[in-house]
Amino acid sequence: MKNRNPSLNVLDPDTFAGESRAVIDFLAGYYRDVDKYPVQSEAQPGSLRRLLPDAAPENGEPVDGILEDAGQHILPGLTHFQSPNFFAYYPANASTAGFVGEMLCAGLNVAPFTWAASPLATELECVMLDWMGKLMCLPDRFFFSGGGGGVLHGSTCEAVICTLAAARDRALSKLTHEGILKLVVYASDQSHTTFQKGARIVGIPPSNFRIIPTSAASSYGLTAESVRHAVEADLASGLVPLYLCATVGTTGVGAVDPVGELGEVARRYGMWLHVDAAYAGSALICPEFQGYIHGAELADSVSMNPHKWFLTNMDCCCLWVASPAQLTSALSITSEYLNDVSCQETVDVVDYKDWQIALARRFRAIKLWVVLRRYGAAGLRAHIRRHVEMAKWFEQAVKADERLEVVAPRRFSLVCFRLRPRYEGDHAVDALNRKLLNAVNASGRAFMVHTVVDNKFVIRLAIGATMTQMRHVRNAFHLILEKATKILSP
Amino acid sequence: MKNRNPSLNVLDPDTFAGESRAVIDFLAGYYRDVDKYPVQSEAQPGSLRRLLPDAAPENGEPVDGILEDAGQHILPGLTHFQSPNFFAYYPANASTAGFVGEMLCAGLNVAPFTWAASPLATELECVMLDWMGKLMCLPDRFFFSGGGGGVLHGSTCEAVICTLAAARDRALSKLTHEGILKLVVYASDQSHTTFQKGARIVGIPPSNFRIIPTSAASSYGLTAESVRHAVEADLASGLVPLYLCATVGTTGVGAVDPVGELGEVARRYGMWLHVDAAYAGSALICPEFQGYIHGAELADSVSMNPHKWFLTNMDCCCLWVASPAQLTSALSITSEYLNDVSCQETVDVVDYKDWQIALARRFRAIKLWVVLRRYGAAGLRAHIRRHVEMAKWFEQAVKADERLEVVAPRRFSLVCFRLRPRYEGDHAVDALNRKLLNAVNASGRAFMVHTVVDNKFVIRLAIGATMTQMRHVRNAFHLILEKATKILSP
Known part of the structure; x- marks a missing residue:
């Protein structure tokens, strides 16, 4: 492997090891110091562009200077998802095992788009999807052994588009292509916008996307009754119900749709049912949460994101389908150069390019394998329960304060709260809460985002960052009280 | 950052550094030994599944045993894209800088889906797209300063779907949604199947995808004349020309479509022109290849994959568009929780979620930044030219042998060759070449794939793996001669 022109041998093992070790130290230092940065970046648009040259440098530079610049100019301008004081959106929680998995994925740098393109990378992925599905107590029909199967995507939206395309093409095989104009997709006002975006991308007319309202009465879950009502109205207009989304742990408030009941509605009307457990899917490895997925045997597909709350660095989304053939018939197009000449016989192998949007794909399975082995099911359950316990504490603290x-x-590790309406009208309360959230975030000591539910502006405390400890949650609560006191004082 | 319950603190900086260093050594060893494995895996379906337990382990394990298992059971069953003897598909070339970039991306683990979600991660991406576009000599209209802009996707297919959706919605804004049934997409028989797959995904009727034949007369490039002809026929049938794909460096044979001429046709008929330079885009940083992109000022979008031939570990695809508004109007759907409360005023910032399919995204920009700074434009040009020189040598060697x-x-670093037809008919020649390719790959000493052009079975030698040296190309040539001699001997 020695190279006579070393300047060009950019994978020289010694250089590789030396420069990579410098990055490890850099990142270990970042984890040590991450709570010293304001959690939400205060960087202004243009501030980095002004510092950088207009064009790429002509000549290469040593790695040390690059890391120094990253530390000085880029890090302070990031919003720190790995800060223990990050409570925004949902977590993107890193771990040593998740990072080790990413290193193996990036270092081996194989592209398992077909079986032949890297056989055991494909096989490891199949096994990992079975492992994950079993941990979450999914029905057998989603395992390879049960006639179904799973695949690792980069994001829920990608997974959703693939299932929408499969559902659409299953429906269009009975209609003609004009039928696309009649297909209707159903979601709740709490479903992720990914479904609306995905439906648009696959060519469903935007006017055929139904956003069904939820309410406090059903804890913001989608009721079977409301779906039936919407479907009947569409049928009466000559439309064709296509696809229904059920969410376990909605983005806004962590609500749970009744999977089994929605599954019955979907069956009755011939709709595809997708269960989106992007966030709360991780919690389903704990028996105390598995009731939420009951009825999933009536679903056509299920997805969850290990890159949210499962100690798996980005990106990683598990998608399971009951009928791989429906997926691959919508997504399979063959090229001559992908026809492996040594496989003239039809062997029953998985070509993952036909289970996803892209041809290119990373070896994400090895990352999930490292996470599952390094921490084990018991360690991962403890990780989930630790965050849930903190959220319970915060919930109680909020309930105990009469101003909040x-x-x-609260179902999992997300708590949605606000300053309580007192004499002020609801609109004034929204303004106060907006002010509170701004004050909290501007302090740099925590970062949260809001949602709107029942027309109320609500603050979300999403616990899930890897390094978050009880003391960080306690600090966040005291920070909220401190800012609330200031805002409420006359 | 100290944790009283260390078993749960999975980002402890010392553990992180120790375990990550073990992986660095593991990967450095892999690079040292990668040429000892058969390049194409010989693993049989089921061979890994039989070794693995049915379910994830209950308890965690130390990282050493996990790496040992990876080395013993997984590595030998991969197809080694990083082998210096890998000449299949197109390269997925790793480098130390690309790996360092992936480490920073995975370790910082931020998700810059909106400006607020990680400001300087977004800004670095904007600047990197400008840097890359300038290196490739793209027209100003694709730079942020010129009213356009770029984004990093994971794959060309994702980029293509976004541009197809933008083109479709631009067209449908003038028609009604029924118009989707009339839209037509044009590509050549050498275009990547991504376009066909993408068109199906966005709801274009499969019967409205035109595959226009190319021939040796135009070196397998798409002629303006043939496109005009196809478009006129569709117009006569009442259809609406939507989208035309021009490729710089096709997958099969590395052909180049005449970008400027196709641009004029696209303009005349109001079609969206996308330039797919997935592979050869890397070569466009060398002035001697920049003629191939002339006329790109008539294009609506351009894409290229640094993860192929630009020393950038997977995944990374650059997409530039002349009109970001057309892209975002097709892909933007807002959620309340993504509305940053501190940005009540409209600030002119980029929210990359509206430039791509997914909400989730990785900090790929830092990877491209490290690659560009570590090697510099000069180093990257030398890298490209080194591979092109090797391909020239191989091309000459083939030409000098009367059996081949x-x-x-040959345009770049791909050489398409075959055993020459002599007395045998073309069909028999195909069988001989198939036999030759099988013999070469079965030796484990090199891995190539075939394509079919002009109904001929052709072997592709795609040079581009990072560690490939002249001696590997020479060895590959001698391996081919050795196997050819055996096959041709009576």
């Missing part, structure tokens, strides 16, 4: 209220039932 | 022939003109 919990707005939606 | 070069089938399509």
